[in-house]
Amino acid sequence: MVPAGGAGTRLWPLSRASHPKFLLDLTGSGRTLLQQTWDRLLPLAGAEGIHVVTGQAHATAVADQLPAADVLAEPSPRDSMPAIGLAAAVIAAHEPDAVVGSFAADHVIGDDELFQAAVREAIDVAATGKVVTIGLQPTFASTAFGYIEAAEPLPGMPTARAVSRFVEKPDATTAGAYVASGAFSWNAGMFVTRADVLLGHLERLHPPLHTGLRAIADAWNTPRRDAALREHWPRLTRIAIDHAIAEPVSLDGGVAVVPGRFPWTDLGDFAALADTAASDDAVWVDADGFVANQTSQAVSVVGIEDAVVAVTDDAVLVTTRAHAQRVKAVPVAWQERGRDDLV
Amino acid sequence: MVPAGGAGTRLWPLSRASHPKFLLDLTGSGRTLLQQTWDRLLPLAGAEGIHVVTGQAHATAVADQLPAADVLAEPSPRDSMPAIGLAAAVIAAHEPDAVVGSFAADHVIGDDELFQAAVREAIDVAATGKVVTIGLQPTFASTAFGYIEAAEPLPGMPTARAVSRFVEKPDATTAGAYVASGAFSWNAGMFVTRADVLLGHLERLHPPLHTGLRAIADAWNTPRRDAALREHWPRLTRIAIDHAIAEPVSLDGGVAVVPGRFPWTDLGDFAALADTAASDDAVWVDADGFVANQTSQAVSVVGIEDAVVAVTDDAVLVTTRAHAQRVKAVPVAWQERGRDDLV
Numbered sequence: 001m002v003p004a005g006g007a008g009t010r011l012w013p014l015s016r017a018s019h020p021k022f023l024l025d026l027t028g029s030g031r032t033l034l035q036q037t038w039d040r041l042l043p044l045a046g047a048e049g050i051h052v053v054t055g056q057a058h059a060t061a062v063a064d065q066l067p068a069a070d071v072l073a074e075p076s077p078r079d080s081m082p083a084i085g086l087a088a089a090v091i092a093a094h095e096p097d098a099v100v101g102s103f104a105a106d107h108v109i110g111d112d113e114l115f116q117a118a119v120r121e122a123i124d125v126a127a128t129g130k131v132v133t134i135g136l137q138p139t140f141a142s143t144a145f146g147y148i149e150a151a152e153p154l155p156g157m158p159t160a161r162a163v164s165r166f167v168e169k170p171d172a173t174t175a176g177a178y179v180a181s182g183a184f185s186w187n188a189g190m191f192v193t194r195a196d197v198l199l200g201h202l203e204r205l206h207p208p209l210h211t212g213l214r215a216i217a218d219a220w221n222t223p224r225r226d227a228a229l230r231e232h233w234p235r236l237t238r239i240a241i242d243h244a245i246a247e248p249v250s251l252d253g254g255v256a257v258v259p260g261r262f263p264w265t266d267l268g269d270f271a272a273l274a275d276t277a278a279s280d281d282a283v284w285v286d287a288d289g290f291v292a293n294q295t296s297q298a299v300s301v302v303g304i305e306d307a308v309v310a311v312t313d314d315a316v317l318v319t320t321r322a323h324a325q326r327v328k329a330v331p332v333a334w335q336e337r338g339r340d341d342l343v
Numbered sequence: 344m345v346p347a348g349g350a351g352t353r354l355w356p357l358s359r360a361s362h363p364k365f366l367l368d369l370t371g372s373g374r375t376l377l378q379q380t381w382d383r384l385l386p387l388a389g390a391e392g393i394h395v396v397t398g399q400a401h402a403t404a405v406a407d408q409l410p411a412a413d414v415l416a417e418p419s420p421r422d423s424m425p426a427i428g429l430a431a432a433v434i435a436a437h438e439p440d441a442v443v444g445s446f447a448a449d450h451v452i453g454d455d456e457l458f459q460a461a462v463r464e465a466i467d468v469a470a471t472g473k474v475v476t477i478g479l480q481p482t483f484a485s486t487a488f489g490y491i492e493a494a495e496p497l498p499g500m501p502t503a504r505a506v507s508r509f510v511e512k513p514d515a516t517t518a519g520a521y522v523a524s525g526a527f528s529w530n531a532g533m534f535v536t537r538a539d540v541l542l543g544h545l546e547r548l549h550p551p552l553h554t555g556l557r558a559i560a561d562a563w564n565t566p567r568r569d570a571a572l573r574e575h576w577p578r579l580t581r582i583a584i585d586h587a588i589a590e591p592v593s594l595d596g597g598v599a600v601v602p603g604r605f606p607w608t609d610l611g612d613f614a615a616l617a618d619t620a621a622s623d624d625a626v627w628v629d630a631d632g633f634v635a636n637q638t639s640q641a642v643s644v645v646g647i648e649d650a651v652v653a654v655t656d657d658a659v660l661v662t663t664r665a666h667a668q669r670v671k672a673v674p675v676a677w678q679e680r681g682r683d684d685l686v
Contacts (some may be wrong), residue, residue: 012643013641020607025388031597040464048373060383147668160387215631237486264673266526270498272596283673283676283677283680285670285673285676286666286669287670296657296661297655297658297659298356298657298658298677298682299659299661300355300356300658300659300660300661300673300676301660301661301662301665301667302660302661302662302663302670302672302673303663303666303669304647304661304662304663304666307661309635309659309661311640311659312640313640314641315640315641315642315643316636316640316641316642316643316652316654316659317644317645317646318643318644318645318650318652318661319645319646319647320645320647322645323628323629326628326629326645326646327628328642329628329645330626330628333626333628333643334626334641337626339641342641
């Protein structure tokens with residue numbers, strides 16, 4: 001299950017509500033982030049095992065980029081739990097112990113083989129009945145991610161450990177202590193679980209959501225699918241799998257973490273993009289930094305260190321690495337000025 | 344006499360070799376700097392009394408902007424002395440005591456009436472046989488201008504004083520002392536003198552230049568004008584009136600200065616432009632500064648103080664006020680990369 005959502009407004013003007021991050025080739029690889037996600041899941045699940053869930057506005061663009069993919073256009077955004085829950089409910093009807101997983105469409109992973117090895121271990125752990133997350137090794141004291149605290153190793157598994165708790169985005173001091181301890185990893189929302197296990201947790205923790213998903217799943221392979229979606233989807237609880245399942249189940253010892261040893265970034269802002277992608281050509285005079293240029297305009301920077309310049313047909317953004325997180329205020333400001341075309 | 348030259352490379356990419364500063368409406372007034380120069384000289388000299396000297400490459404553009412102007416296309420650039428010397432030689436043939444003056448085409452003057460009053464006093468002083476310069480009141484300790492030191496007041500004149508010396512661009516400490524003393528003004532190359540007086544100084548100080556100018560002037564109102572220009576112009580000494588006449592004559596007490604009390608800038612760089620022109624529309628987030636935008640692209644700046652952003656169809660420049668002087672390195676760098684189109 002690949003949830004393809006989020007506008008990536010901290011990468012404005014490259015990423016827009018109309019052509020969000022996951023639809024873009026931000027790393028210059030020739031494949032968009034969505035297509036790279038597909039490529040790395042294909043050896044694990046096969047084409048018929050990959051399901052992309054996206055908003056109505058992007059369903060056509062997703063289908064264009066992934067002609068072989070099954071695309072579910074959400075009638076309305078419901079966050080990650082309903083999407084993966086629906087996948088579990090549909091598959092559980094004929095294969096209850098199948099394993100399902102959720103992987104965002106807009107992450108960059110530097111080593112597909114290490115990623116696939118981690119997922120394979122997660123599948124093995126999930127088969128034992130655990131909800132499994134893949135934790136990312138922190139490279140700095142980020143306050144932009146939630147953290148996962150690992151406890152004792154799981155017997156018989158190469159690297160998996162029990163999870164003692166999930167922590168929401170911490171302050172900088174706390175984040176520094178987490179990273180220094182070595183026991184914490186970043187929560188990137190990668191979850192792997194057996195379909196029947198997930199449905200069991202849902203039935204127990206979120207009965208109305210479970211009932212709604214069951215109703216849609218029952219109609220899935222019938223002519224009533226669209227009618228069932230229209231009727232039940234808007235009533236499904238809007239919640240992330242982290243909050244719906246992972247956190248409460250972790251308190252009962254039901255969650256495990258497999259450490260992801262692969263280079264990873266969610267390309268959350270221009271600082272992350274600058275670390276990942278090559279700068280476009282520019283003239284630097286007493287200056288350095290990163291340029292993303294979608295036009296033929298010649299970009300020149302004089303006297304600014306760690307500058308970030310992004311140029312598209314309709315916009316020019318200038319900032320510095322240190323202010324990369326503040327970029328999300330820009331499309332908001334343009335919208336306040338009535339420039340919906342820039343959002 | 345209006346010398347229209349100089350590429351204004353510190354205002355790149357707005358100002359280019361192909362469309363230099365004087366051809367641009369940099370102040371948003373609806374008139375280019377050249378046209379504004381014409382407008383403020385018209386009440387002083389009349390249309391038939393204004394002569395624009397420019398390079399071959401810009402003669403057509405100048406004539407387009409000033410349909411009523413007499414335009415002299417220099418066969419090759421010779422700096423300001425030959426141009427004003429030729430005007431003096433041509434006019435002296437039938438009106439030896441006529442007064443000629445030289446005013447650059449790319450300056451911005453904030454009060455035309457104060458400017459005209461200063462020129463009228465300069466004309467009165469020039470009639471007595473002095474070479475007269477209009478000195479600009481320094482607004483800061485600039486190291487980008489030469490300075491003029493004033494001595495005693497001239498008897499019978501409202502504000503004019505004798506000039507004790509001209510000083511080349513000083514260092515910052517010296518400039519600070521000059522400004523603090525109150526005796527120094529900036530030399531902006533504005534000179535007013537009687538035609539016969541100028542020719543007399545030229546004959547004495549630069550005999551070959553004087554001979555060449557005389558030869559061209561003799562042919563001016565004949566069919567031999569173009570032939571004389573082609574023959575003699577390339578041999579005329581390439582020198583500014585400051586160095587050719589004003590400095591040596593000042594040592595003999597032959598130069599006077601009229602203090603210019605009008606707001607003035609040569610728009611030498613983006614800091615000067617930001618002080619003079621209104622910033623184009625932009626979104627500022629934890630930032631402030633100046634935007635000159637010739638495109639429809641929406642410009643946004645995040646986290647940079649005193650930012651300067653200039654956007655044209657083919658270029659984007661990003662800098663800060665403090666680095667405005669370094670911008671001239673940018674077109675040089677592009678040319679080194681083979682991008683002559685950007686120079």
